[in-house]
Amino acid sequence: MRSTMTLKIDMGFDGAGSPASVDLEELLATRLLVQGNSGSGKSHLLRRMLEKSAGQVQQIIIDPEGDFVTLSGPYGHVAIEAVDYSAAEMAHFARRCREHRTSVVLSLEGLEMEGQMRCAAAFLSGLFGAPREHWFPALVVVDEAQIFAPSAGAEVSEEVRRASLGAMTNLMSRGRKRGLAGIIATQRLAKLSQNVAAEASNFLMGRTFLDIDMARAADLLGMERRQAESIRDLARGTFLGLGPAIARRPVVLRIGAVETSARSSSPVLMPLPEAPSLDMRQFLLAGMEELPTPLPAPLPRPQAAASVLEELARLPAKAAPEEQFDPIDADEIMTAALRAITEDDDAAGKTTAVLFQDFQVRCRMLGLRQAPLDLAAFTRRFAAARAGIFEGLEDEWAPALEAGRKVPDDMLGAFLLIARAASENRPCPSDQELAHVYGTSSLGRARRVLSYMEERDIIVARTDLSGRRSITIPALGWTTEPTAP
Template identity: 60%
Template sequence: MKVGIDMGTTSEGTSASLDIEELLATRLLVQGNSGSGKSHLLRRLLEQSAPWVQQCIIDPEGDFVTLADKFGHVVIEGERTDAELIGIATRIRQHRVSCVLSLEGLDVEQQMRSAGVFLNAMFDADREYWYPVLVVVDEAQMFAPSVGGDVSEEIRKVSLGAMTNLMCRGRKRGLAGVIATQRLAKLAKNVAAEASNFLMGRTFLDIDMLRAADLLGMDRRTAEMFRDLKRGSFVALGPALSRRPLRVTIGSVETSARSMSPKLMPLPEAPQDVADLIFTPDPEEFTRPVVRRTAPQPRPASDILAELSRPRPEPAAPVEAKPAQPEISAEEREALIGSLFAEIVANPEAAFRPDAELYQDFLVRCRIRRVPGTALSLSAFRRKMAVARSG
């Protein structure tokens, strides 16, 4: 079924139509500096497509939670454990409910971790739940950075791997990525290169203008046009939009973000006694305790030298090592692992849980039963799980 939604008007005065079915197969990249209208564009896309396709929004600033009142999206707070996020993502795909993962209030590392865990859980859903989902990621350069920043390498790998799975391998699992970024230069190239549809907005840096021109197949000499685009105007290209670069002005939206752009406001009329108002103290000011942080006094050099000259304390007696866990044979260990797989398969809900969640359950059971040796890898777990399910 072909469904076209209205994104606004073109420079020729005609309606700018976006083919949702084609978008699900080819993905979309939106780029524009802050204030260019990216969030407005994403909101227009989400509002117009809400009746036709399930949606999942990764929202780092909490701007899209207002969709819940109008379109019934479920708002998921990012301050949850990994197990909770995995379970919610699995049920989101199972019951085909549109949702907003709000990461507002979390620091960058927590946002990347929560988004990575949630996207990976949606990606690992069972095949029977591979229904089409429009996955919108705002500020994608945060979750798929081109270079390592201040976050740990482990968190960066989780987030970047989830974004790569979404854009590179998500199509066969029903996941259609729509990513928006302020800077193309800060977005990982292997993530951006998987999109076939583009909406390029206003940008001023030369490196971003040249990358935008290259993605649109335009002459580099015409890249200067991106500086002249007005707010809410984008250059569209792609099988779901237009076969040639086409300027589009995004239409109006029904909902609004909680955080709006700052507007000029007139100052209040100044009272006649403004100087007295400012310089006359409040009567409670003198009763209110004043807490001032004083700088610590430097330690005298004599104290430091005396401390260094003190004899070192005698080393404590070594603590007796705990008795090592008794070793078991390979056959006994294999039998113990087999019993754990049998317990997992016996649970009726195991057939509806993703492999990643079952793997975490298996590791917990291994620690409880004190299974010695190196833990199974995820790939080895999947092979043994397939054998256990087949009996």
């Protein structure tokens, strides 16, 4: 039988110099919030906790700066650089982590903020959506949590912000039943979503200077406002702790030493090098004369507009040269670009405006200087592409597009998928197929799309006694074959 001591995380010493620890089993059930300004020792605290609990529980670290990848050496964590993978691959990787109970460090270094949020949302959703048989206990550490759960609108798209915030909320509010114990750390409590912070029952508050952050920290610790000033006076590496896994009353914790270090460290003053005996200006500019200096091309002397017109009039007319190159088929190029976007797994998480820019770039790369589509036309054509319709939009599929004018642009793809199945005498699309075309993984949203269209008499859905569904489009007189439930 394992001793009780193995369930304690040695954190250092308390204010009286006695050993201080955190109850690991209680921490798994009650979650932890760590707060401290830059330089307060917040990352040092997380590293101490991870080192001392390594081998006792699976550890999963979401690391925006790549500081914790050094745990991979002595402690066997698998370090993954997220910049090399897609969001879909991140979700798959998360599910495999849960299945094999492997401790990992997900480094988000090299990604912009929106990329970090998108990756973290996919990874956390993968952890959360693992099968029940893989719900093993794990510490999920999220450093700089205010990035992934902002209290206000961040400088990213609303879709990405909501996905990241929703994943963080799930981790802290519903993760316990799935064995996920959230440990979130932040520099600014005021910038962290209150819904996420409120789910933690344990708190470790380090040095902070802003009044709004001190006030929130004091509220979480149950201190009076006049006592909040003491948070400003905490030494580096010293924290006030409270919670069922730490203590029933606020206590002082002085975090002990760690065995590993971050790849980046705080700047340290060093003596300046001795100046060389030569003149410093000559020393710095040495070798510059060897670099080639390009001469600017002389600008032509401007001519008067009248003389230019007279000169053009005197030039003999030339016959049009014979075609040197094969003509560009704009429609063929646009179709190829649309096929490439629909086959891209990351396209489902992008806004229409971003996809339109991607479409224009792909067209230019294929030789079409400018795609003859505006944003509205692209939206409808891309909806058709998602339904597998790339050609015949002006003739064969014109009636379906006309009938689809009654549905919002984001639902047009689902409508055309139904129309295509009915036209080709194929079974009614499943909820999974409709969800994919709609750009979501939620089957509930796919069903709401059908309900929306049915309420407006755009479609008529029938389900027989055996549970097989077929859909009719009254405006076209088309009906799909029944499909299995």
